[in-house]
Amino acid sequence: MRAARFHGKSDIRVEDVETPKIKERDEVLVEVLWCGICGTDLHEYMVGPIVTPVDPHPLTGATLPQTLGHEFSARVVEVGPDVEDVSVGDRVAIMPAIVCGRCRFCREGLGHLCVRFACTGLSAETGGLAQYAVLKEYQVAVLPDSVSDVEGAVVEPASVAAYGIDRVGIHGGDVVLVTGAGPIGVLSALYADALGATTVVIAEPNPNRAALARAVDVGPVLDPTDAGFADALADLTQGRGADVVAECSGSTPGLTTAMDSVRTRGKIVQTGLHTKPATLDAMRLSERDISYVGSWCYLITDWPRIIRMIASGKYPVAKAVTTQIGLEDVVTKGFDVLVNPTGDQLKVLVSPTAGRA
Structure with a gap:
């Protein structure tokens, strides 16, 4: 073969x-x-x-x-x-x-x-x-008949994204920020939307990736390097900041955006993998009572649940x-x-x- x-x-x-x-x-x-x-x-x-x-x-x-x-x-x-x-x-x-x-x-x-x-x-x-x-x-x-071969091939990364969001949990009505519009970032945004987030915002500086994320049509896509990013996010969150941030870029700039954008006592999950040490403002973490949680892979028993969500059309x-x-x-x-x-x-x-x- x-x-x-x-x-x-x-x-x-x-x-x-x-x-x-x-x-x-x-x-x-x-x-x-x-x-x-x-x-x-x-x-x-x-x-x-x-x-x-x-x-x-x-x-x-x-x-x-x-x-x-x-x-x-x-x-x-x-x-x-x-x-x-x-x-x-x-x-x-x-x-x-x-x-x-x-x-x-x-x-x-x-x-x-x-x-x-x-x-x-x-x-x-x-x-x-x-x-x-x-x-x-x-x-x-x-796979049930209602899930295509293509969707079946995406169950694994969809499970990675889902586990990251599940590690911190969201509630209906939450504002969720996703930093990084790669596949895991986009799937994290889709999963947060499926769980009832009121607003899902994607932060992506690459204009090509940002355009692809907009085509997914899950929520606003903003450039975190733009001078107006903080004001735009404040408008979307009534000045509070995001309730939950899924950091999916695996980069220090992405982590910095997450730390700057999460609300006081909000939650950040590190879903994107860092291949080298990152810089973290630990004082800000303490001062604002922020929860910063790691995420590795997925629960290996989660496939039936993720497949059901895909079959329902919600994911x-x-x-x-x-x-x-x-x-x-x-x-x-x-x-x-x-x-x-x-x-x-x-x-x-x-x-x-x-x-x-």
């Missing part, structure tokens, strides 16, 4: 590899339908290896080269003899986390904090940027998808476009079968 494999910094190759096979009784073989390119994938491409294992991973034994792709929808083509929850032919969304089930965090229902955490498409034998992948039964969730995650390409173009039309500072795309989905006989 064809697979996009990460060999090292700036080195992703679409090459022929052996089709994976079921080895354990609780495994599922799937044919990939659509797979998203994630910010984590981009970090690996630009400066990696970071989380892709150079030495054998302690849980999976995987090492480079790594087939990438952890945001994907698929169709089940074979199941192991102990599999009960899915059948051949089912369309599924993939929960890519691989956990030990034995450590303290796994036993407390916090598998996303597993001490031996691994991930399909980052530190495992297979990934979604390939024609086929093998998963554990707990990693696949059946329109497909709005974050801006381009769909074939696997052979994954570097030139996917990775290279997404790492371009002009940032004229949100979520790029890749089909391993598009353009093939």
